[in-house]
Amino acid sequence: MAQRTGSADLPLHNGRVPPWLGQRMASLGAVICQAIVHHYGRDEFLRRLAHPFWFQSFGAVMGMDWHSSGITTSVIGALKRGLAPLGHELGIHVCGGRGKHSRRTPEELMSLGERIGFDGGALTRASKLVAKVDSAAVQDGFDLYLHGFFVTDDGRWTVVQQGMNGDKHQARRYHWHSGDIIDFVDAPHSAIEGPAQGEIVNLTDKRAAGSRAAQLDLLAGLGPDGVADQYAALVARQEMQPMLPHLVMPAHHDVRSSDVFVRRLHGTLAAAAQCGPTDFPELLLTPGVGARTVQSLAMVAEVVHGAPYRFRDPARFSLAHGGKDRHPFPVPIKVYDETIRVLKYAVQKAKLGREEELGAIRRLDEQARRLERTAEGPSLDAFVAGERAASPSYGGRSVFGWETDPASGPKVGSK
Template sequence: MARRTGSADLPLHGGRVPAWLGQRMSTLGAIICQAIVHHYSRDEFLRRLSHPFWFQSFGAVMGMDWHSSGITTSVIGALKRGLAPLESELGIHVCGGRGKQSRRTPDELRNLGDRIGFDGVALTRASRLVAKVDSAAVQDGFDLYLHGFIVTDDGHWTVVQQGMNGDKRQARRYHWHSDDVADFVDAPHSAIDGPAQGEIINLTDKRATRSRLAQLDLLADHGPDRVADHYAELVARPTAQPLLPHLVMPAHHDVRSSDVFVRRLHGTLAAAAERGPVDFPDLLLTPGVGARTVQSLAMVAEVVHGAPYRFQDPARFSLAHGGKDRHPNPVPIKVYDETIRVLKSAVHKAKLGRDEELGALRRLDHQARELERTADGPSLEAFIAREREVSPLVGGRSVFGWEEDVAGQRKVDRG
């Protein structure tokens, strides 16, 4: 049976992902996928994608806006580009996407079925049913505009799709997972993410079974004249709603202390300081960059190994590689590229049976969890201020340009 893992409020953001970030997101997303498949399985990667808290953190650690609905489009797009050359090796395929790409999903699935051997027709039906359920059976005021279908060679799949309410500048993301779906019209969602919109018609809810059957009985036995009377009776008997985790993504763009579990940040920083010199001696060669990279690696390691409960503060993962809009700080290109280099080397060696570097990342994550109980460190505001101060030295870049140029222009303006 499907389980709901919660909901989240996602503000709509305009703009596009710049090419310099999109390319890096594709590379880093693919490497993280490979690491998860290596340590766990490709089915585990699908399971992670179906968890809304992890999905938001995954996008944040790749440098996207930590709280916005744009993470959905950018993550699906990055995975589609990054995993395409690895399809044969990993057995993971990303179909669909935004707008016109979503409508190509059936053709992509049928072609994959012919090439790989799974039942493309059945998967195409699943894709269409998922879209129909979230657009017709769940009437919550959001129009679907994105449909991402991630499928493995053995026919297991996860769907991430998103709807928009333009009037309220809000989005809702829907997660599905094939291993959890027993019935497409009986509580099929892993989660429904997005802002509450008052009364929502959800005929897929477990509690709506009687309603679905009653609709057929009403039309068959009583005709349309009795429908209004029975509806009034149902409304008069409200059903208690279950309590589920609810991730509220605020409207403010900056990262604040209230958005982050600071003790976990302190644990990450302490682990990077202690394990870095031990596990990554060859990395600490570039002054001002190497040690900072270990901090990013510690956050990436948590995305690879962390349990679901650790992703309740996606903002914390934006501290790994900043954000394209300078929140919490510009993307440190030198750090980002060094992170990719280290992870790529670790994954490559792991394929050859040498797990030392991937093992070091695992130890880094374990140490962070141990130290967060006792570690102390700078306030979040002080940490972000320091990141912005050194941003020109680590290749800070945002949609506004290179931080060195932006900082120089500010000096001119002040003068």
């Protein structure tokens, strides 16, 4: 049975993903999904989406603001666009989204059910129950505004939905996974992610079984003494519950050393330097781009292959492709496009039975984990400074425009 496994603070951010980044997020998200499904199966991809730390890291490696609530909207939107042409091949479909798109979820599920053959009515009921539980049974001060429903051809699903507290400029994300659910109103969450906002009334918690029963008794005429007894019992149960892991996504935009496990960064850099020339010789023939792209591929490889504990510092994955707001550095367009190209090439070869390219990417991840015990490298500040200095040569871009080389004037480009 699923239980709440942790929480996190997510600053509420406004703004939109620019088209030049949204298109690339859709491409990268889709090919990462293909790689995960190829290695581990589509059920594993659903389980990854139901893990709040992995989900945040997934968004960060795609160039979104590494710490913000906007990752939820952008990741769901990117996957909905990127996986749509692959639905028949992968058997994974994305319904819902933000605002009016969330209200179309039942219609989309029924249409998929008619086309594919699963019970669209049952899944529609599940979707509505998930939304109702997180909006009514979990009273935490957050109003739901986003509902993403990921479903496979055999009817397994993951839901990622998010609520907002406008007064406190905070968001809370909720994760559900069908493989773990026995009872919709008895501890069904894979995780609840969001800010610590005082007391939360969570009537789906295992500890609230007594409360749910007491409320039924109240309807049957339970008196004040009965209410007082039930309240005392709930307080006692809460005091016995151990603390759950809590991921704090800070309000500051810049990536700081305290946000990153630097030894893992050093392992990634060392693996890219050692494995790149051996496993990616053709890529490294691209002047000024290849070696840097191997570093990004190593971080993407960890998103594909890493164990859950590897994602405790989502900020580290923003070091692959930067961020649209220039934090930690502008998005290196040339590197981003090379990453997508190499991953697509590797996946296409794997479909034909040639595993060498995908195997090389997997070895990057394995080598990085081995080397992080002993590797040394630059400080985080020095690494970020180097990326910012090299940004014009990498095609650096942000919502503020293209990066320019002070010596050569404004950059001209269309990507």
